[in-house]
Amino acid sequence: MAVRADLNISLDGYASTTDQTPENPFGEDWGRLVAAYTATRTFRERVLGDRSGGGTTGVDDRHGAAYFENIGAEIMGAGMFGLHDFPDDPDWRGWWGEEPPFHCPVFVLTHSADRDPISFANGTEFRFLDATPAEALALATEAAGGADVRIGGGVDTVREFLAAGLIDRLHVGITPILLGRGKNLWAELRGLEEGYTVTSEVAESGVVHVTFARG
Amino acid sequence: MAVRADLNISLDGYASTTDQTPENPFGEDWGRLVAAYTATRTFRERVLGDRSGGGTTGVDDRHGAAYFENIGAEIMGAGMFGLHDFPDDPDWRGWWGEEPPFHCPVFVLTHSADRDPISFANGTEFRFLDATPAEALALATEAAGGADVRIGGGVDTVREFLAAGLIDRLHVGITPILLGRGKNLWAELRGLEEGYTVTSEVAESGVVHVTFARG
Numbered sequence: 001m002a003v004r005a006d007l008n009i010s011l012d013g014y015a016s017t018t019d020q021t022p023e024n025p026f027g028e029d030w031g032r033l034v035a036a037y038t039a040t041r042t043f044r045e046r047v048l049g050d051r052s053g054g055g056t057t058g059v060d061d062r063h064g065a066a067y068f069e070n071i072g073a074e075i076m077g078a079g080m081f082g083l084h085d086f087p088d089d090p091d092w093r094g095w096w097g098e099e100p101p102f103h104c105p106v107f108v109l110t111h112s113a114d115r116d117p118i119s120f121a122n123g124t125e126f127r128f129l130d131a132t133p134a135e136a137l138a139l140a141t142e143a144a145g146g147a148d149v150r151i152g153g154g155v156d157t158v159r160e161f162l163a164a165g166l167i168d169r170l171h172v173g174i175t176p177i178l179l180g181r182g183k184n185l186w187a188e189l190r191g192l193e194e195g196y197t198v199t200s201e202v203a204e205s206g207v208v209h210v211t212f213a214r215g
Numbered sequence: 216m217a218v219r220a221d222l223n224i225s226l227d228g229y230a231s232t233t234d235q236t237p238e239n240p241f242g243e244d245w246g247r248l249v250a251a252y253t254a255t256r257t258f259r260e261r262v263l264g265d266r267s268g269g270g271t272t273g274v275d276d277r278h279g280a281a282y283f284e285n286i287g288a289e290i291m292g293a294g295m296f297g298l299h300d301f302p303d304d305p306d307w308r309g310w311w312g313e314e315p316p317f318h319c320p321v322f323v324l325t326h327s328a329d330r331d332p333i334s335f336a337n338g339t340e341f342r343f344l345d346a347t348p349a350e351a352l353a354l355a356t357e358a359a360g361g362a363d364v365r366i367g368g369g370v371d372t373v374r375e376f377l378a379a380g381l382i383d384r385l386h387v388g389i390t391p392i393l394l395g396r397g398k399n400l401w402a403e404l405r406g407l408e409e410g411y412t413v414t415s416e417v418a419e420s421g422v423v424h425v426t427f428a429r430g
Contacts (some may be wrong), residue, residue, distance in 0.1 A: 011401065011408075011425070012228055012399075012401035012404075013227055013228065013401075176408060176413040176415065176425060177406075177408045178401055178404050178405050178406060178407045178408060179405060180401075180403065180404065180405025180406070181405065184227075186226065186227035186228075186393055186395075188395065189227075189393050189395065190393050190394060190395025190396065191392075191393060191395070192393045193226075193391060193392045193393060198391040198421060199421070200391065200417045200421065200423050201417060202415045202416060202417055202423075206413060206414070206415065208415050208417075208423055208425070210226070210391060210423070
């Protein structure tokens with residue numbers, strides 16, 4: 001059983017973007033940051049539900065597919081679920097739609113945890129809790145039943161788990177663009193490499209995949 | 216003729232280190248940052264004068280060797296020459312010793328430019344000037360006689376030339392460690408990739424070589 005996290009970041013370390021507008025709610029920067037990942041066959045099948053067999057099948061796709069393998073439970077921040085978008089609506093079911101691509105228990109960290117779990121037919125169940133990273137991980141580990149636990153995001157949540165020393169394997173896909181602003185994955189993580197073996201691989205797209213693995 | 220720069224940086228973008236002590240004037244971080252480069256055969260021969268043929272000969276060495284190819288003139292900041300160490304000594308000849316590894320005119324940018332040029336038998340000549348990046352580049356280009364001009368450093372000087380759009384080819388060797396502090400190469404360079412083709416390559420050492428090239 002391992003605790004894993006995967007993020008797409010820019011060459012200058014940013015894992016979030018800042019150019020959202022009402023007309024373009026993700027912003028152009030987000031599209032550039034994740035272009036190689038969203039072009040993969042895995043993303044198209046697993047996230048978009050596209051069974052046509054399209055999409056890239058190279059190094060980016062191999063890392064993309066690994067993202068979904070052997071996950072027994074996930075932990076995410078409130079923002080990634082969507083709690084920040086409609087904080088006062090107790091019936092808000094997040095922005096993952098009726099086919100959330102998790103297929104396992106998902107622990108949503110929030111200071112307003114008095115929400116009932118939300119279950120979906122595909123095995124996804126969102127559970128809300130107000131807990132430290134270590135407490136949340138204990139619950140997720142038990143729910144995962146021996147499979148891996150994924151720290152899904154966002155970047156603040158991943159950084160908290162990294163700072164607490166709770167992540168066994170961190171994979172980042174580095175897109176060679178400079179965003180210059182946003183949330184920086186690497187802030188306040190001096191010396192993170194200690195205790196990890198770091199390996200890197202360049203994809204056909206130009207994305208550099210860097211993996212920190214324990215042991 | 217191209218204007219080029221090469222730097223070693225950490226995964227979080229730092230090109231300088233902060234843990235210097237009187238006992239260890241470079242600091243341990245600097246050693247970790249440049250370990251793969253200083254292990255190359257090229258560094259040992261060209262910088263240390265070691266003709267024994269030792270040192271690595273892989274991807275790091277190929278990039279290291281390219282650093283010295285076809286350079287007709289160099290521009291560096293005052294700090295890299297060593298002016299900041301003994302600012303009040305008009306006879307201070309910098310900390311590059313009597314065999315500076317440049318073998319060409321070196322333009323040292325300083326606000327106290329009333330220093331005579333310093334020439335060495337191996338073709339190195341330090342010239343001191345108070346000039347904008349564009350003015351310095353015009354002089355260096357003329358001195359280079361058709362060969363390339365290298366912006367040698369330090370990181371502030373390279374960033375000034377990048378921000379002014381004056382660099383045709385930037386190579387960074389990214390060591391997969393997080394320094395967390397120092398001077399960050401990528402600060403305030405949002406969108407740098409526009410107008411460049413970016414390619415990456417992973418060395419046997421684990422260093423990721425990223426090159427921004429015009430055209």
